[in-house]
Amino acid sequence: GAGVSQSPSNKVTEKGKDVELRCDPISGHTALYWYRQSLGQGLEFLIYFQGNSAPDKSGLPSDRFSAERTGGSVSTLTIQRTQQEDSAVYLCASSELRRISYNEQFFGPGTRLTVL
Amino acid sequence: GENVEQHPSTLSVQEGDSAVIKCTYSDSASNYFPWYKQELGKRPQLIIDIRSNVGEKKDQRIAVTLNKTAKHFSLHITETQPEDSAVYFCAASSRRALTFGSGTRLQVQP
Numbered sequence: 001g002a003g004v005s006q007s008p009s010n011k012v013t014e015k016g017k018d019v020e021l022r023c024d025p026i027s028g029h030t031a032l033y034w035y036r037q038s039l040g041q042g043l044e045f046l047i048y049f050q051g052n053s054a055p056d057k058s059g060l061p062s063d064r065f066s067a068e069r070t071g072g073s074v075s076t077l078t079i080q081r082t083q084q085e086d087s088a089v090y091l092c093a094s095s096e097l098r099r100i101s102y103n104e105q106f107f108g109p110g111t112r113l114t115v116l
Numbered sequence: 117g118e119n120v121e122q123h124p125s126t127l128s129v130q131e132g133d134s135a136v137i138k139c140t141y142s143d144s145a146s147n148y149f150p151w152y153k154q155e156l157g158k159r160p161q162l163i164i165d166i167r168s169n170v171g172e173k174k175d176q177r178i179a180v181t182l183n184k185t186a187k188h189f190s191l192h193i194t195e196t197q198p199e200d201s202a203v204y205f206c207a208a209s210s211r212r213a214l215t216f217g218s219g220t221r222l223q224v225q226p
Contacts, residue, residue: 033213041218042122042205043160048213056213058117091159104150105214107159 002026004108006092012114013082021077021111025094032075033093033105034067043091049075050097082115089113118143120208122217129196130225137220139206140188146208149182149189154219155202163204164191196224 005024013019025032034046045059049069060066064082069075079086089112093105119142129135141149150165166173166180166189173180177196182189193200201224207214 035213035216043214043216045213045215059213104162104165107152107161109159 004092004094004106006090006108006111008111009109010112010114012116014116015084016081018078018080019082019113021079021090021092021113023075023077023092023094023108025073025075025092026096026106027073029094029096029106030072031095031097031105032069033095034075034077035091035093036088037091037110038088046077046090079113082113084115087113087115118146118208118210118215120206120215120217122206122220124220125218126221126223128223128225131196131198133196135191135193135196135200135222135224137191137204137206137222138188139190139208139217140186141208141215142187143208143210144184144187145210148209149180150207150209150214151180151191152205152207152216153202154205160205193222196222198224198226200224 007022030051032049035043037043047067048056064080067077089110091110092108095105122139147168151163152160153163154160164178164180166182177194179192203219203221205219206217
């Protein structure tokens with residue numbers, strides 16, 4: 001079946017502009033996650049959506065970052081007034097929480113964001 | 117919150133040798149420990165995972181061990197092959213998003 005998809009695959013923007021990154025999770029997956037991976041670094045948690053619960057925003061680095069998930073499916077990560085340090089690959093993942101402790105996540109291909 | 121430390125940051129082995137990557141975690145509530153492999157320019161892919169109710173799990177050349185008391189877990193790759201070359205990430209989770217280690221770049225020399 002279809003995996004997690006993200007768009008665009010690459011985004012180049014100028015400092016100060018706003019960008020929107022999209023994630024389409026695997027159908028039926030109730031949990032959706034956003035991570036950021038800077039060049040040669042590990043994955044940094046940004047935000048987590050689970051069903052209709054309030055999202056866990058504890059990883060968002062500043063108030064320029066926000067995300068929403070409409071209808072429990074597609075999610076959009078928005079970065080306002082982009083800065084050069086926002087340049088990174090933004091990865092989305094989804095999971096099916098059939099049990100409280102089970103949390104296998106499937107990753108999308110990522111969006112490579114470059115802020116000039 | 118959870119903190120995961122991973123060692124070594126780089127590892128070079130000869131083809132056919134074994135490779136071991138170690139991770140420690142801080143949150144005793146964590147109960148799920150996956151390992152991801154990320155090839156250059158690709159998305160992370162789950163290679164093996166373990167839950168806190170078991171101490172070891174094997175899948176062909178890959179095995180993972182978990183010591184809950186010491187809060188550490190390890191990835192073991194035997195009979196390494198050049199295609200095992202990649203960055204490997206450990207992670208720990210309770211009920212929310214994964215907390216990842218900083219990654220280990222494994223290079224298998226032919």
